[in-house]
Amino acid sequence: MASRDARGQTQPLIPPETRGADPVEVKDQTLARRLRVETNKLWQIVGPAIFSRVAAYSMNIVSQSFAGHIGAVELAAFSIANNVIIGFNFGLLQADGNGERPGELVRSGFWGQEVSHAWDLHAEVVDDPPPLLLHLAPCVRVHRPHHEAAGPAGALWVVLVALIFNMIGNWLCVYVFNFGIVGICIVLDISWWILVVGLYVYTAYGGCPHTWTGFSVQAFSGLWELAKLSLASGVMLCLENWYYRILILMTGYLRNATMAVDALSICMSINGWEMMIPLAFFAATGVRVSNELGDGNGSAAKFATKVSVVQSMIIGIFFCALIVILHAKIAYIFTSAADVVSKVNELSYLLGITIILNSVQPILSGVAVGSGWQAYVAYINLFCYYIVGLPLGILMGWVFKLGVKGIWGGMIFGGTAVQTIILTVITMRTDWDNEAKKARERVDRFSQANPNDGNE
Template sequence: MPSKELASPLGETKVPLLSRNEEEEEEQDLTRKVWIESKKLWHIVGPAIFSRIASYMMLVITQSFAGHLGDLELAAISIANNVVVGFDFGLLLGMASALETLCGQAYGAKQYYMLGVYMQRSWIVLFICCIFLLPIYLFATPVLRLLGQPEDLAVLSGQVSMWMIPLHFAFAFQFPLNRFLQSQLKTAAIAWVSLFALLVHIFVSWLFVFKFQFGVIGTAATLNFSWWALTVGLFCYTVYGGCPLTWNGFSMEAFSGLWEFVKLSAASGVMLCLENWYYRILILMTGNLPNAEIAVDALSICMTINGLEMMIPLAFFAATGVRVANELGAGNGKGAKFATIVSVVTSSIIGLFFWMLIMIFHDKFGYIFSTSKPVLDEVSKLSLLLAFTILLNSVQPVLSGVAVGSGWQSYVAYINLGCYYMIGVPLGFLMGWYFDQGVMGIWAGMIFGGTATQTLILCLITLRCDWDKEAEKAKLHITKWSDRKQQQLS
């Protein structure tokens, strides 16, 4: 309510001075809040970027060792990694992201005991899912034949895929462990164990390929060692004193409420899968263009740059999910809103920086990968679309992180399906073939039709969100999922 002093001249002279002091205090208070929130955010983002790059480098190193064996071996490893492993990687990673909602909110509500139970439920669900996904590995050769791959490549890729089955089951345990630790801000442990796994991978790759000369099968087997080293490392840290509040041993409670857990995990899996497969479709559509060799080479270079840069937004995706879930679980709706704003602004600034780099060096960065003049010219043409893809991807994953932290996975799955596959893919097809714009048309249609529309919708949902109401929902959610006996004891 306005003060009565406003009606007097004395009051009018006092108000500006008081307002100025209050504005200065508010500015200082806002600066302090931003600084505190940024520290919390980067406490997760920094190690997350490092651990994601370490995991990415394992695949790069494997392909590099395979490349020294021959073109067929390199192609087999690439198909096994990108097609066979890539398919279930996205699904299992998405399903494990349900823990970001459950563990994040439970940690914020100080229901520490339930974090360990949630992780064990996730292990059970993902392990069963791995069993159902086994035919992807067992019948990789006939599937690749149906997709039109040459006989020798289909057979060798199938053999490689069979040797990657232990890696497949490692995902079921490593992804939940990662989310479990991440939700309670144990990110430094994840980074150190990731470094250890990367060193193990380098050593085992040298040992199997150069020392023992096990060939392409040995190259594929190295991923099993490194990913299981990562899994065992995280498990040992968790069990042997790293998480005294949240790990109380194995519990039979993990087998209760599995169906509800499956539904939430499935929604998370579908949500991230639809995003993960979208740009794979872009490469597939480009490969079907007439005389597509140069276009595919140029697009692959751009996608490699985009893939490396995406480690940063994906780290913000994880960090935003944790911060929003923690604040909502603590009943602090305003804190969740503020965490969202800081994360979106920070990621957008980083995106603008990389957008400027691509725009400035649009005709230079292609030299990292190729010296072919036609390919370099095509990369220069595509650089504008690459720049805007990076810019959009600096916002979209953060908003997806908000969705995960808030438990909106099922809604976002429908949004992704509509934007990506009912708008983006058809528009890309029309621009590429009907309007004869080639790879530029396909990519532009999929970016501005699918990604931009999805980002806009998520922005509107986030802006219109009633955060206090979401905090109340989180409280009800925690009550629903928590163990009643444990609640009574507390």
């Protein structure tokens, strides 16, 4: 990332002479102080990211709730369209925001240029761009000379406007104009476009002056390198994101498919709603780990990983307990059909287990993004999800005739749980000092290759 000095020269926001320097030596800090400092750095990124992600995802929840109170068939139709069809595309777009090791790029002075790369490379998916923009808005301002992160408070109002429009629009379409599910879908589309346009205006027209200085012809240099990073990250995240979309598709082939899809989609929506919190930790962990590795500080990267995992897991345990306590009532948010409510009640314990696992796994994936391990994790995801988890789900669902509980249970314990264990072992066995050394070499290589480049 770069900014301009008084003479119009492009300068890295983190000067070379400060790279690798810690404000306070780690050895002089107590554990309590290290924890407090790291938590502060982490939540400067996590806090706004949670707010923006939860508010944005709430538009889907609100729309699905209105559809569910129209009827069971409408709920199933909306769930398949929103959770499966749009969800497959969401996996691609989520990858776009995570293809880089931002801390290393910042320290070499090229973050603004890489943001331009992202616009150029992914213009073809503009029909559903919020995931990309939601990654950019919290992250393009996180790197400043003396601040780990600057909260993107100016962008949060955009998400609030879109959410308020979505709530009012759905109410009008369903209860005033009787437009039904078609009106709900139209309102949701408009809501997303409000978010798209608002975040783009904020990012490109003054909201991020230190990191966005406009489109540049230099964005066309190094496209292949960025494409390779995005491809590795994309495969890693898509294999994971599509896994649960396939779960809903498979449920559609069970007996009494409408009720099964309704119940599972409600559980998946609640899981996705809560998942916005671990995904905020995912993004923040990637930034924190890559920052410390780019500074050559392996021990700090390791400590940042521990803090992120523990804090995310505490939040996951809280929401798991909430699901257990309210297991008989949570479905009423989406439907009043007694059979669907009863089915959701049966699945609630699997939902709680999924929430616990998903409070750890995304953070470990964030470590992979921050460390540049995306390609390796993609192979792990392929093995765990599609070679172990998916066949196990089919076996338990159809061969052992356990239905939706068998499919979901097999895919959780055969896929998500195995993947979490493997990533945990890899992270625990990582030589962080060696990773920091490799990161510093990449930073130096970037700097030497383009000593005068920036956003011009």
